[in-house]
Amino acid sequence: MCRACAQDHRAALSCRERIGDYLARLPLLSHLAPEEVEELTAASCPRELCDGQWLFAEGEPADRFFLVRAGQIVLFRQSADGRECIVAVVGQDELLGEEQIFDEHPVRSLNARAVGPTALLSISRNSLRRLVDQSPTVRHAFLQTIDRRQRLLLDxxxxxxxxxxxxxxxxxxxxxxxxxxxxxxxxxxxxxxxxxxxxxxxxxxxxxxxxxxxxxxxxxxxxxxxxxxxxxxxxxxxxxxNLGPSWGCPGPPPGDDTLRRPGR
Structure with a gap:
């Protein structure tokens, strides 16, 4: 193996080790066995976005999940005249799209765009779904996360x-x-x-x-x-x-400042 190829190989191994260590530290995946972490690492790749760059658009196939390693992603809907409704802000160590893990033919229901420079980990949906199907602990963690998101939506x-x-x-x-x-x-x-x-x-x-x-x-x-x-x-x-951190959904039309509790 030539010196340049050897250096590239070592860099690739180092990158995989860092990705594996990162995945194993996440609460959502902390119960994975070492071989499961290795499988997920092999199905993952880093991705970086500039400020304002789109990650995906509504209606696209949801064939990959994304972990936010640094920066933030806004999830939003866009009207025909270009107005936007920010549905959620997804920050560091949070997963994008976990609510679609059980869909057989998932498509994106929202648009996603970076706020500031953002580093992500792109993960194959098929690999993650296989781990969810095999591990009751991981499946329970996903269900807990989905339930938390639903409660925040209601809030x-x-x-x-x-x-x-x-x-x-x-x-x-x-x-x-x-x-x-x-x-x-x-x-x-x-x-x-x-x-x-x-x-x-x-x-x-x-x-x-x-x-x-x-x-x-x-x-x-x-x-x-x-x-x-x-x-x-x-x-x-x-x-x-007095509600908790916001992971929301579309509300009244922009500019509506009239809604109050009855009798107020």
Whole structure:
């Protein structure tokens, strides 16, 4: 073997080892046997996207799953006139498309696009489905993940249906704060125009609400992030409205700021 070929071979082995180590650390796949990790590693390949680059489009065959290793992917629907509704933001170590693992002829139900430089791991659907069929533990982990996503969808429907613009934003920020180590600091994962779409409000309405919360001292900007006064923000919400991190679905038309609970 020539020196260049030997170097390429060593690089390929090193890449496979890194992919295998990464897969074995993920909670969703942590119960796999070493030979199962090796099988999944062989069926995986790295992929990188630039900011704004599409990963897939609605209606395409869903023949591969994607793990987000770094960066973020937005899932969205697009209307005939080009308007977008952000359905979800998928971040580091999260899987794209697990709800379609049991479909016999799956197709993409959403569009997917990178937010910032994004590194992914593309995994063959057939290989992953084979492991799910063979391992009750992996199948249970997938079902738990799908159930969690469904509950978050219902939470987001409630958020969009029963709250006004400020309530939607406050619930979203409190949910995001739960993901931070101190439970108070939030760094927006998507641009503000995308967040407005996700919350089904106009961008200018989002700006006004954000300014109002800052003026009241409930939100303070600090080193590129927002520090929340979570106790005061929770006072703005009823218990049923204090929802978790958002993995949502389409809501009222953009700009709708009129929906409130009856009697409010």
């Amino acid at each position: 987001h429907i409630e958020r969009l249906t029963l709250q006004n613009a400020q309530g939607r934003l406050v619930a979203y920020l409190l949910g995001e704060a739960k993901l931070s180590p101190d439970g108070r600091r939030v760094r927006l994962r998507i641009p503000k125009h995308a967040l407005a779409s996700h919350l089904a409000i106009q961008p200018e309405t989002l700006s006004r609400v954000m300014s109002r919360l800052k003026a009241s001292g409930k939100i303070r900007e600090e080193r590129g992030s927002m520090l929340l006064d979570t106790a005061r923000l929770r006072e703005d919400l009823e218990p049923a409205e």
